[in-house]
Amino acid sequence: MTAMRVRQAIVAALADEMRADENVIFFGEDVAEAEGPFKTSEGILEEFGPVRVRDTPISEMGFTGAAVGAAMMGLKPVVEIMFIEFLGVALDQVVTEGAKMRYLSNGTLSVPMTIRASVGSGLGFGCQHSQTLEHWFASTPGLKVLMPSDAQSAYSLLRAAIQDPDPVIVLEPRILYAERGEVDTSKVTKIGKASMRATGSDITIVALGHMVNIAEAAIKAAGVSADLVDLQTIIPWDRETVLASVKKTGRLIVVEEAPQSGGWGSEIVATVTAQLFSSLKSAPFRITTPDVPVPFNGGLEARFAPTSDDVARQIKHALSQSGAPQPWWVAEGVAK
Amino acid sequence: MTTSLERRNALYDNDLACYERMVEIREFEKITNALFAAGSIRGTTHLAVGQEALALGMATTLKPTDVIAGTYRSHALALAFGLTPHSVLGEIMGKATGCCGGVGGSMHMCDTSVGVLPTSAIIGGGMPIAAGAALAFQVQKSKNIGVALFGDGATNIGAFHESLNLAAIWKLPVVFVCDNNVYGEYSRINTTTPIDDLHIRAESYAMPHMAIDGMDIHAVRKGIGEAVDRARSGGGPTLVEAKTYRFSGHSRADQALYRPEGELEKWQKRDPLLVTEQDLIARKLITQDQIDQIKSTKEADLGALATKVESDPEPELSAMFSNIWTPAKAGK
Numbered sequence: 001m002t003a004m005r006v007r008q009a010i011v012a013a014l015a016d017e018m019r020a021d022e023n024v025i026f027f028g029e030d031v032a033e034a035e036g037p038f039k040t041s042e043g044i045l046e047e048f049g050p051v052r053v054r055d056t057p058i059s060e061m062g063f064t065g066a067a068v069g070a071a072m073m074g075l076k077p078v079v080e081i082m083f084i085e086f087l088g089v090a091l092d093q094v095v096t097e098g099a100k101m102r103y104l105s106n107g108t109l110s111v112p113m114t115i116r117a118s119v120g121s122g123l124g125f126g127c128q129h130s131q132t133l134e135h136w137f138a139s140t141p142g143l144k145v146l147m148p149s150d151a152q153s154a155y156s157l158l159r160a161a162i163q164d165p166d167p168v169i170v171l172e173p174r175i176l177y178a179e180r181g182e183v184d185t186s187k188v189t190k191i192g193k194a195s196m197r198a199t200g201s202d203i204t205i206v207a208l209g210h211m212v213n214i215a216e217a218a219i220k221a222a223g224v225s226a227d228l229v230d231l232q233t234i235i236p237w238d239r240e241t242v243l244a245s246v247k248k249t250g251r252l253i254v255v256e257e258a259p260q261s262g263g264w265g266s267e268i269v270a271t272v273t274a275q276l277f278s279s280l281k282s283a284p285f286r287i288t289t290p291d292v293p294v295p296f297n298g299g300l301e302a303r304f305a306p307t308s309d310d311v312a313r314q315i316k317h318a319l320s321q322s323g324a325p326q327p328w329w330v331a332e333g334v335a336k
Numbered sequence: 337m338t339t340s341l342e343r344r345n346a347l348y349d350n351d352l353a354c355y356e357r358m359v360e361i362r363e364f365e366k367i368t369n370a371l372f373a374a375g376s377i378r379g380t381t382h383l384a385v386g387q388e389a390l391a392l393g394m395a396t397t398l399k400p401t402d403v404i405a406g407t408y409r410s411h412a413l414a415l416a417f418g419l420t421p422h423s424v425l426g427e428i429m430g431k432a433t434g435c436c437g438g439v440g441g442s443m444h445m446c447d448t449s450v451g452v453l454p455t456s457a458i459i460g461g462g463m464p465i466a467a468g469a470a471l472a473f474q475v476q477k478s479k480n481i482g483v484a485l486f487g488d489g490a491t492n493i494g495a496f497h498e499s500l501n502l503a504a505i506w507k508l509p510v511v512f513v514c515d516n517n518v519y520g521e522y523s524r525i526n527t528t529t530p531i532d533d534l535h536i537r538a539e540s541y542a543m544p545h546m547a548i549d550g551m552d553i554h555a556v557r558k559g560i561g562e563a564v565d566r567a568r569s570g571g572g573p574t575l576v577e578a579k580t581y582r583f584s585g586h587s588r589a590d591q592a593l594y595r596p597e598g599e600l601e602k603w604q605k606r607d608p609l610l611v612t613e614q615d616l617i618a619r620k621l622i623t624q625d626q627i628d629q630i631k632s633t634k635e636a637d638l639g640a641l642a643t644k645v646e647s648d649p650e651p652e653l654s655a656m657f658s659n660i661w662t663p664a665k666a667g668k
Contacts, residue, residue, distance in 0.1 A: 025475060051475055057505065062498025065464020066471050069482065072453065073403070073472030089494070097461050104454035105446045106437050107659035141660050165662040236661075 001184050007177040009151040010040045010116070012185065013158035014078060018048050021076060024162055027054040027063060028080030028116075037082055038118060038177050060090035064115065068098040068167075071113040076162055081117035083129045084171060091136075098167045099142030114161045118174040119147075120210060120257060121304050125174075127293035130301075132209070132257050137169050138234045138264045144168045144191055145234040149212035151181030153232060156189035164191055173210040173257075194238035200225030203251040203318060206242055206268055208234065211255045211306060218255075218311035224319060234264050239271060246272050250281035251318050257305040260288040260327070285324035287314055290335065303328070340450045344418030347396050352621055354396060354553060355612050356630055358388040361412045362609060363634040364421055365584075367642050368411065368428060368442075372588055376646060377428055381442045384412035386551075386583035389608035390515055391416035393556025394483070397564055403451040403469045404483040405462030408443035409515075410455040413485065418450040421641055431648040437658075438651040459520075460486060460495030463512070467499045470510035470567070481567040482510040489520025491534045500575065504541040507572035511563040512538075514575065515550065517582035522594060535577035543573055550578030551606040554615070581606070 004012065018024045030037055032045040032055040045053040056063040060081060067077035081087050087094060094115065101111050121130040137145045144166055148154035154172065161168035168191070189195070197212055198219060204227045207215040212230045219226045227245040231237055246252045252272050254265035265286040272284050287306045295301050310328050317325035329335040347353050365383045372381050384391070391412040398404065406413045414424045419435055427434025428442045436444055436454075443457040453469070456462045466484035473480045490496050491514060503510050514534055518525055526532070538545035544566065548559035556578060563574035581603035585592040592600075604610075616622040 054506070057498070057501055059498035059502060061495050062464050062467070062502045065461075065495065065499070066468030066502060069405070069453075069465035069468020069470075070472040070475070071468070072465070073469045073476075075472045075475060077468075092458055092461055092495070093464055096458055097456060097465060101454055102662065103659045104436055104440050104444045105448065105659075106435065108446070108448045109454070110662050144661070 001182040003180055004151055004183050005177065006148070006151045006154045006179050006181070007038055007040045009155040009181070009183050010158055010172065011042050011044065012183070013155045014041065014044060015047065016185065017159055017162040018044070018052065023074060024076045024078060025052045025070070026078045027056050029056055029058055029082055031055060031080050036080065038174065040080065040116070040177070060086050061093060064090040065093035065097060067113045067115070068093055068101065068111055071111040072101060072109045076112045076114070078114045078116065078162060081115060084117040084119045084133045085128055085131060087115070087117060094137070094143070094167070094169070095140050099140050102166070103142065110165045111167045112165045113167045114158070115167070115169045116158070117169065117171055119171045120173040120175055121294045121301055122175045124296060124298060124301065126296045130294035132171065134171055134234055135258055135262050135264055142167065143235060145171065146191065146232060147171045147173070147209040147234065148232070149209055149230050150176070151179065151183050152187065153189065153195065153230065155183050155185065156187045157232060159188045160191050163188070171209065175210055189232060192233045192236045192238060194232055194241040195230040196227065197230045198226060198228040200227055202226060202249060203253065203315060204229060204242070204245040204249045205253050205255060205315070206231055206265070207255040209257065211257050214306055214308050215255045215311055217308035218315060221308055221312040222315040224315055226315070237268070242268060242272065243275060246276055247279060250279055252284035253314060253318055254286045255306050255311055256286060256288045258288055259291050260286070261291050263288050282318050282322045283324045285318070287311055287327070290327065290329050338420065340418035340420060340447050341400055343420065344395065344400050344450045347392070351616065354392045355616055355622070356634070357416060358392055358609055358612060359630050359634050360421065360638070361388045361391065361415050363631070363638050364415060364424070365411060367638050368425070371429070371642060377442070378430065379441055380587045381428065382409040382587050383584040384409050386603070386607065387412055387515060387517060387580050388416070389553045389612065390550045390556055390578045390580055393553045394485070394513065394560055397557050397560045398451065398483060399480070400450045402481050402483060403453050403466070404485055405453045405466040405469070406455040406485040407462065407487060408455060408457040409487070410443060410445040413455065414445035414447070414452060417447070417452050419445060419447050419452065421638060422645065423447070425641060425645045426648055429645055429648070430650070431645060432651045432655070433645065433648045437655055439655055460490040460493035462486065463490070463495045463499035464502070467503045467508055467510050470503065470508035471506065473509055474506070479568055481564060482508070483513060484510065485513045485515060487520060488514060488516040488518065488525045488534055489528070490514070491537060492529060500538060500541045500543060500573070503573040504543050507570070509567040509570070510573045511560065511567055512573060512575045513560065514577045515580055516577050517580045519582050519586065521586045522590060524594070533577065535575050538575035543575055545575040545577070547577045547579060550580035551608045552611050553608070
């Protein structure tokens with residue numbers, strides 16, 4: 001075990017994969033000479049050189065598409081998208097080209113490409129640099145979508161992503177880059193497998209990315225015995241682990257830094273409700289962001305993503321009543 | 337059974353075989369059009385009548401190990417590069433015998449044995465991919481090159497500019513081939529683009545560029561050959577603009593009533609089949625009787641093929657669940 005920051009765990013995973021496989025190449029904006037705006041590629045250019053590590057122009061469509069083409073020819077490109085929003089201008093290459101190449105080649109081609117992107121609110125970047133947008137990709141067959149919650153999962157998930165034969169998007173909560181944790185570099189996660197952050201008996205909380213940490217604090221604050229499932233992969237998500245947990249606890253809350261409308265948690269609540277209806281003790285529900293852009297003002301932004309206080313309030317509600325609680329903006333009369 | 341690679345290899349250094357393939361493409365598109373009109377083909381089709389010389393010129397200048405990312409106007413490219421009429425028509429008709437097993441359709445041809453990457457239904461979609469394939473060849477120190485084939489309309493989309501810029505700064509072994517057939521969907525190029533010679537856009541990227549006569553296979557080979565040599569020898573990318581003409585409408589429903597009077601007739605005098613026939617006759621490689629014979633044989637062969645493909649098996653239901661993700665390896 002080695003103590004490292006999340007951003008260092010990302011560097012370590014990339015470096016370990018580049019050492020293990022010379023087909024791994026890495027490019028993005030300011031990732032080589034400048035070592036990444038978030039210092040997620042420190043020392044990579046120095047160790048692996050300018051053929052395999054490249055700065056790109058500000059052309060996400062161009063270089064993400066180049067990763068698709070290079071991947072089809074046998075390389076394993078890793079590209080960094082500085083802020084997830086920048087993938088908006090490259091969406092064709094991700095959703096309509098990269099995710100379809102295996103299908104449109106009758107299985108003769110695959111696209112072992114990894115896209116890393118920083119995501120999430122909380123740092124005052126405003127509404128065009130603070131979204132998570134995982135639901136954009138979660139409904140695209142052909143992609144795999146991962147999100148780490150700490151240093152260990154940042155390391156293990158990135159290694160799994162690079163080794164995977166299909167296009168994988170790794171969404172990195174920007175707010176966690178400086179967080180420290182212990183990392184066992186022998187651990188490579190299996191894509192599609194959730195991780196249990198905590199185990200308990202009264203309720204199942206499913207969360208992703210930084211919301212796992214929020215949920216963990218909320219469980220502590222609420223003083224309850226809960227299973228905390230760190231989903232890690234949104235597609236394909238770990239139905240087995242989630243269903244087994246809810247079967248045991250009879251209660252489910254999904255905590256998402258995603259909009260109330262169309263977030264990935266709806267899929268989980270729907271699946272659990274359909275499959276375990278008769279064994280549920282209370283209504284499964286989601287704790288999400290409101291359907292609003294991420295506000296810049298610090299006081300407002302602090303209420304945008306689910307907070308540990310509010311998650312604790314809703315956990316207590318779930319344990320005492322059978323119906324779902326109101327979201328905070330309704331409960332507090334701020335919005336409908 | 338003849339493989340795609342055998343059909344490709346049969347074209348090199350054989351102008352007569354190239355002419356026969358051009359006739360095959362022409363007759364194939366006629367049959368495609370007829371099958372569509374008869375309701376035997378679903379969805380849409382984009383015919384490449386008039387663009388045969390460019391396809392054959394590229395097929396005989398590139399090696400089968402080079403890769404090309406083309407467009408939804410895909411039938412001529414596929415047949416020229418080696419795909420069998422059976423696998424192309426099978427795909428257009430959604431049959432299990434199609435090159436994509438029937439799940440792709442008319443716009444999506446692919447055969448990696450002859451370097452045909454999945455053709456894209458998105459304008460400009462294949463351009464970054466061709467650059468990326470070239471990036472792989474550069475990193476792998478391979479002598480192969482990537483080619484992007486796209487229409488005139490694509491020169492106005494971001495992917496065109498991003499791909500050219502990226503290829504230029506990284507000196508990628510890629511050739512960008514613009515098939516300027518004068519129309520982007522239903523719009524004449526001069527109504528959407530303020531320049532006539534699209535290849536000059538490469539100036540912005542300090543990239544060599546040229547215009548070629550896309551109706552003459554020899555001119556195509558000469559121009560593409562120069563660009564291919566540059567790419568293969570480490571000299572970086574080139575933008576080649578092939579001046580062609582789309583003899584058909586954009587897609588199935590388009591009668592192309594927007595053409596200026598006399599334009600089609602003017603271009604028909606430069607019909608690539610006609611140009612090639614004149615060349616082969618002048619070189620005493622063919623007679624008019626043989627030309628007539630080739631045309632009637634191809635028409636009959638493809639007619640018989642169409643009848644056969646119509647009764648080919650449909651894909652199994654399981655086909656719609658296949659080839660989306662890579663299956664996990666056994667024991668993993």
